[in-house]
Amino acid sequence: MTHSSGSDDAILYSVVVPVYGNAGSVAAVVERLEKVATHLTGRLEVVFVVDGSPDRSLDVLQQVLPTAGIDSQLVAHSRNFGSFAAIRTGMGVARGRYIGVMAADLQEPPELMIDFFAALSAGTADVVVGRREARADPALNSLMSRTFWGMYRRTINPAIPPGGVDVFGCTREVADALLAMREAHSSLVGLLYWVGYRRLEVPYERVERTEGKSAWTLRKRVRYLLDSVFSFTDIPISVLSTVGVLGALVTLTVGVVVLVSYLTGRIDEVGYTPLMLVMLFSTFVLLSGLGVVGSYVWRAYENSKQRPLSVSASHETFDARG
Template sequence: MTAAFQYSVVVPVYRNAGSLPDLCSRLEQIAHELDSPLEVVFVNDGSPDDSFEILQALLPNVGFASQLVAHSRNFGSFAAIRTGMAASRGEYIGVMAADLQEPPELMLEFFRLLASGDVDVAVGKREARADPRANRVSASLFWKLYRAWIFPQMPEGGVDIFACNRKVSAEVLDLKESHSSLVGLLYWVGFRRAEVPYERLSREHGSSGWSFRAKIRYLLDSVFSFTDLPLSVLIGVGIVGGSLTILAAVIVLISFIAGGIREPGYTPLMLVILFSTFSLLLALGIVGSYVWRSFENTKQRPSAIVMSRWISDAATDS
């Protein structure tokens, strides 16, 4: 018989072998402080290290109910989160990384807010981060652009840890989009939100996979999924380019009348070709990005494939 859970925590796992023992220990402490049973859903997202084997050894002896779900390959952290949210059985569902840079203890405040009935979504608001300076600068720039272009209401440091109720989770999971942002979808569906401030800790184990390339791809996916910014840029470029072309045409016409152009037709022809080519290439690139994403969504592929799933409803005493 399936146990009833009030609280679930989803943890995507990828190259986190070093932090898993400490993570499980801190989750045990959280489970003891909650007023109702806790389950933790670990989703091994094709991790190349021994994270899966470590969890297999740890979970039968932890002080909380657990699930260990394995993807057939690496599908990405957002796909892993979706898998975990779909597998979770709690009324309130928290999502956090396995690297311990976001304090797991935030879940206690998240669950308290959700259980009050006044909040549907609780997100962590980073007020400081113990990262190298270069990482802080690039992350700050990234999230400033994200807030300016996509979701101004998102915290300045972005969202890396959050929790929501079952209703919000169901709405997000119903949005089966490819090449999108799960956090973006979380904000897109709306509902009542609350922010909980915290300080991001330094990473003690492994290295982050949040590379510059990954940030750019995430930003572009969010731009194309949630805004019409590229089309607005295209319209702006067209207006500016058209205005410059008209101005150039007036100057060329005056020069031609004044006898300043010895080869009639050459200059205006080159201007038309240059502006037309630039505008067409830009337009094709932007429209092509939308067409490609539409094509990907028509495939209706799952965001991930579960290879195996292990469940333990019995929590052991520490």
């Protein structure tokens, strides 16, 4: 079900909002975005993607959007596929030249979209992300978030803001680049930084959640971090290769010690030396082989992602004839 007015070409800005368990706040999101629209130079649409929400979020939006003061689209997933999939769906149907992405819990102020769209339309950046300067979350949630994003920055990408990325905006070109990479079990934030382009950070203060309960559980955080590690780094293979090399060196050293001890008469147990040498040689071969095989597996996995080898931000042609 969609609601829109006028031609698609007139819509300049789109805001994508994934929805899950946000029945108590989606009406307020619409109201806040209506006010945002009054500060923009072009028409704004909001794209709500209800991701199999178990509450009345879809019903509330079906009641609110037909009479809202902004253009809108309402997409309902057949089940819960996750926020990354919901954002992809929203980006795929968004009609704006500039696209913003925000959550439906209002912890990130929708008014950030004004600054995002101003920077994007002025051509000063292709990607604008919100940099969290402060947060009003409970102490435990705040600690978990800082720990999670601290590990993410150390293992995945140190360029990501310390508080992570929960709200961002981008041009249509960047959105198309993200949509071209159809990877399962990946990281939207990781892909957003992988594609490159010119980035700008806008500071903001995260407010306390007043409606509903966050679905961003510890289990989901751990899974997201692991997906990011396996999608954007070679840490697992590097660790395996390092263990293989170190293990092979230790095994070789022990083998030399056993052989020297046998030759110098320090080992007189019958059959001990050949048995140990066979075991150590087999272990050496296995550990060395793990590192080699791991390197091939990593390269095969990288090719299976089908990511482009490069992303061009611009392409100009100049005629020498004037």
